[in-house]
Amino acid sequence: xxxxxxxxxxxxxxxxxxxxxxxxxxxxxxxxxxxVARRAGLGVGTVYRHFATPGALxxxxxxxxxxxxxxxxxxxxxxPDPRRALEDFLTRTVEAQVTDxxxxxxxxxxxxxxxxxxxxxxxxxxxxxxLLDRAREAGSVRTDLAFGDLVPLTCAIAHAVxxxxxxxxxxxxxxxxYLATLLGGLRADTTPSAG
Amino acid sequence: xxxxxxxxxxxxxxxxxxxxxxxxxxxxxxxxxxxVARRAGLGVGTVYRHFATPGALxxxxxxxxxxxxxxxxxxxxxxPDPRRALEDFLTRTVEAQVTDxxxxxxxxxxxxxxxxxxxxxxxxxxxxxxLLDRAREAGSVRTDLAFGDLVPLTCAIAHAVxxxxxxxxxxxxxxxxYLATLLGGLRADTTPSAG
Amino acid sequence: xxxxxxxxxxxxxxxxxxxxxxxxxxxxxxxxxxxVARRAGLGVGTVYRHFATPGALxxxxxxxxxxxxxxxxxxxxxxPDPRRALEDFLTRTVEAQVTDxxxxxxxxxxxxxxxxxxxxxxxxxxxxxxLLDRAREAGSVRTDLAFGDLVPLTCAIAHAVxxxxxxxxxxxxxxxxYLATLLGGLRADTTPSAG
Amino acid sequence: xxxxxxxxxxxxxxxxxxxxxxxxxxxxxxxxxxxVARRAGLGVGTVYRHFATPGALxxxxxxxxxxxxxxxxxxxxxxPDPRRALEDFLTRTVEAQVTDxxxxxxxxxxxxxxxxxxxxxxxxxxxxxxLLDRAREAGSVRTDLAFGDLVPLTCAIAHAVxxxxxxxxxxxxxxxxYLATLLGGLRADTTPSAG
DNA sequence: CATGAATGAGCCTTCATTCAT
DNA sequence: AATGAATGAAGGCTCATTCAT
Numbered sequence: 001x002x003x004x005x006x007x008x009x010x011x012x013x014x015x016x017x018x019x020x021x022x023x024x025x026x027x028x029x030x031x032x033x034x035x036v037a038r039r040a041g042l043g044v045g046t047v048y049r050h051f052a053t054p055g056a057l058x059x060x061x062x063x064x065x066x067x068x069x070x071x072x073x074x075x076x077x078x079x080p081d082p083r084r085a086l087e088d089f090l091t092r093t094v095e096a097q098v099t100d101x102x103x104x105x106x107x108x109x110x111x112x113x114x115x116x117x118x119x120x121x122x123x124x125x126x127x128x129x130x131l132l133d134r135a136r137e138a139g140s141v142r143t144d145l146a147f148g149d150l151v152p153l154t155c156a157i158a159h160a161v162x163x164x165x166x167x168x169x170x171x172x173x174x175x176x177x178y179l180a181t182l183l184g185g186l187r188a189d190t191t192p193s194a195g
Numbered sequence: 196x197x198x199x200x201x202x203x204x205x206x207x208x209x210x211x212x213x214x215x216x217x218x219x220x221x222x223x224x225x226x227x228x229x230x231v232a233r234r235a236g237l238g239v240g241t242v243y244r245h246f247a248t249p250g251a252l253x254x255x256x257x258x259x260x261x262x263x264x265x266x267x268x269x270x271x272x273x274x275p276d277p278r279r280a281l282e283d284f285l286t287r288t289v290e291a292q293v294t295d296x297x298x299x300x301x302x303x304x305x306x307x308x309x310x311x312x313x314x315x316x317x318x319x320x321x322x323x324x325x326l327l328d329r330a331r332e333a334g335s336v337r338t339d340l341a342f343g344d345l346v347p348l349t350c351a352i353a354h355a356v357x358x359x360x361x362x363x364x365x366x367x368x369x370x371x372x373y374l375a376t377l378l379g380g381l382r383a384d385t386t387p388s389a390g
Numbered sequence: 391x392x393x394x395x396x397x398x399x400x401x402x403x404x405x406x407x408x409x410x411x412x413x414x415x416x417x418x419x420x421x422x423x424x425x426v427a428r429r430a431g432l433g434v435g436t437v438y439r440h441f442a443t444p445g446a447l448x449x450x451x452x453x454x455x456x457x458x459x460x461x462x463x464x465x466x467x468x469x470p471d472p473r474r475a476l477e478d479f480l481t482r483t484v485e486a487q488v489t490d491x492x493x494x495x496x497x498x499x500x501x502x503x504x505x506x507x508x509x510x511x512x513x514x515x516x517x518x519x520x521l522l523d524r525a526r527e528a529g530s531v532r533t534d535l536a537f538g539d540l541v542p543l544t545c546a547i548a549h550a551v552x553x554x555x556x557x558x559x560x561x562x563x564x565x566x567x568y569l570a571t572l573l574g575g576l577r578a579d580t581t582p583s584a585g
Numbered sequence: 586x587x588x589x590x591x592x593x594x595x596x597x598x599x600x601x602x603x604x605x606x607x608x609x610x611x612x613x614x615x616x617x618x619x620x621v622a623r624r625a626g627l628g629v630g631t632v633y634r635h636f637a638t639p640g641a642l643x644x645x646x647x648x649x650x651x652x653x654x655x656x657x658x659x660x661x662x663x664x665p666d667p668r669r670a671l672e673d674f675l676t677r678t679v680e681a682q683v684t685d686x687x688x689x690x691x692x693x694x695x696x697x698x699x700x701x702x703x704x705x706x707x708x709x710x711x712x713x714x715x716l717l718d719r720a721r722e723a724g725s726v727r728t729d730l731a732f733g734d735l736v737p738l739t740c741a742i743a744h745a746v747x748x749x750x751x752x753x754x755x756x757x758x759x760x761x762x763y764l765a766t767l768l769g770g771l772r773a774d775t776t777p778s779a780g
Numbered sequence: 781c782a783t784g785a786a787t788g789a790g791c792c793t794t795c796a797t798t799c800a801t
Numbered sequence: 802a803a804t805g806a807a808t809g810a811a812g813g814c815t816c817a818t819t820c821a822t
Contacts, residue, residue: 034795043804108358144372148359156355160347163303177339185380205785229812238787433783498748534762542745550741553693567729575770595806619791628808
């Protein structure tokens with residue numbers, strides 16, 4: 001299962017690459033493997049050896065954050081209040097997407113470059129599915145929303161923040177405003193209650 | 196006022212270009228002026244003469260739809276029910292974005308290539324602003340949403356549909372589901388009413 | 391001999407074109423017939439009808455100045471002092487080239503676009519030839535310089551000023567300094583007088 | 586100090602590129618990187634990797650000659666006769682420009698593409714400055730010529746030869762004739778001594 | 781005569797990916 | 802494993818000139 005452990009120097013190179021990529025992502029710069037190599041002081045070939053495609057590198061950058069989210073999803077399952085659990089979960093997810101530019105594209109992609117990414121996304125959203133089911137059973141959530149809508153809706157909020165184009169420091173606040181609207185809309189009683 | 200009526204053949208070429216672009220947009224293909232020229236059976240220079248940038252061409256493709264939306268916005272102002280007026284307006288706007296791929300990027304862009312586009316967007320959203328104000332005064336809409344949030348939110352829904360990745364025929368239905376949630380969330384009484 | 395006199399409007403167009411070109415030349419901008427047409431508010435075709443090539447237009451712009459120079463050449467023939475006559479002639483020619491950007495390329499070209507230009511250049515330099523011959527006979531000029539060197543040498547001074555790259559206002563002064571050197575060098579007694 | 590010795594094959598390619606460029610320069614053909622690539626049998630990217638701009642390639646072509654000139658400048662400093670030293674220096678410089686078409690544009694340019702070029706030009710002309718100062722102190726050179734005039738004047742001679750348009754084999758002789766005039770003009774005693 | 785739309789060769793430049801060293 | 806040179810398709814844009822209207 002575990003791949004051959006990396007040689008010491010190879011591991012160091014890998015870390016350097018990811019660190020450079022992290023930095024580029026934070027500066028909203030597209031990942032170009034040539035560019036990453038240059039900035040990392042490595043040959044392109046080395047970067048390609050570690051990451052076959054820009055997507056693979058991006059997913060690697062996103063992974064720790066995905067892990068955190070998945071872990072939070074796990075914990076949210078223990079919350080006795082189904083609505084709050086779901087809302088917390090979605091809030092965290094949106095906050096992460098708005099904060100970390102590596103997440104949105106990875107979340108929105110239907111195909112992953114790395115199996116590991118697929119695993120993480122599955123873990124994350126399987127928690128989401130349970131939380132949604134519970135909330136729905138508790139009558140806290142409108143019934144016309146399916147599990148498959150969670151990803152689109154969270155990505156949508158993040159996208160709204162991008163379109164809004166506010167200063168970096170205001171992104172989280174803006175996201176919260178939009179989330180408030182979304183969460184309001186999710187509540188069961190708001191379903192098409194007539195005119 | 197009128198810039199100079201185009202010569203017959205020039206007009207035909209221009210239409211051909213726009214038609215080709217329309218087709219590419221519908222097939223979710225990026226507009227490349229060289230490519231458009233080839234498909235239209237015209238020289239590159241001809242395309243550049245009519246549309247200095249891909250953005251200008253895209254906005255030209257989007258224009259008719261923007262006009263329709265703006266016209267609808269005008270009519271919506273006559274609706275005596277402020278909430279319904281706003282909801283209709285947003286619904287139409289989202290439907291359009293989901294149906295016509297030229298709209299989302301034009302709507303989301305902060306800078307326009309053509310003055311005409313700026314005018315149309317201004318007309319459209321000035322109606323939106325009035326409708327939002329009225330709805331808010333009528334207490335039909337949560338108070339933490341500002342005029343500047345309308346564009347992001349409608350783009351967000353359209354983006355959610357894209358992320359959802361459903362079949363072309365289901366896009367409108369999906370959009371309506373998301374809209375229902377959004378509109379539910381917009382209603383005043385759902386504002387952070389505690390847990 | 392005289393070509394059909396231009397129709398009134400055609401003459402006006404022609405003048406407009408030349409005026410625009412004159413302006414562009416003064417701003418050290420390359421003459422592009424499309425560009426000239428646009429600035430003159432005329433169709434490209436019109437410009438092409440009047441001036442088949444950028445060279446023809448440039449020569450037309452240069453013509454009045456060439457005429458002045460040729461006229462001065464004529465007058466210089468009347469000067470009883472052969473050295474002064476030649477030096478004045480060269481000075482005027484260089485001053486003109488340094489002042490009027492249309493001259494240098496026309497002067498340096500071995501082929502002309504317009505017969506009229508060939509005539510003017512011939513008139514100008516036939517005066518130069520006589521002035522040089524007289525000065526040489528008077529022993530005022532080194533003997534190793536031939537008629538064919540006058541154009542290169544004047545162009546050279548103008549080029550030196552360009553390379554020097556001084557402010558527009560200093561060009562004439564710089565040209566005079568270089569001319570002083572050149573004229574000094576032309577004087578007979580300076581010929582290789584040993585080491 | 587040394588940037589990293591080039592790999593064998595890379596060095597060979599680089600040489601091939603420079604050789605092709607050298608050839609084009611000798612045939613008075615403008616350097617176009619695509620064209621150079623094709624003639625060298627290499628990909629465009631390869632040429633761009635080695636030379637980011639046509640200017641960089643041209644300067645590389647010119648470099649050996651500039652080095653020779655700079656070396657000669659050094660040696661000229663040892664000549665006890667100030668006038669002869671300066672005249673030799675200028676003669677060599679002009680001969681080089683007239684012989685090697687890569688020099689004139691590099692010499693005349695106020696901005697260099699490569700730092701190396703700036704160094705070489707500085708070395709060359711700092712020798713020139715000393716030689717000029719010495720000659721002036723010795724009273725061998727007119728006083729109205731400054732250091733900044735050396736480049737323009739040498740370029741001017743080369744330009745005169747171009748304008749003269751003689752056969753390739755006569756260029757050097759023509760240059761010598763013009764140089765004789767220039768050097769005559771530089772001599773102190775020829776300064777505006779009245780008529 | 782005037783117009784100006786159309787042409788399209790031609791140049792520039794970038795970048796994802798491969799592969800010899 | 803690492804390197805980084807080489808590749809070349811791909812796309813962008815300009816401009817001199819022609820010719821239908």
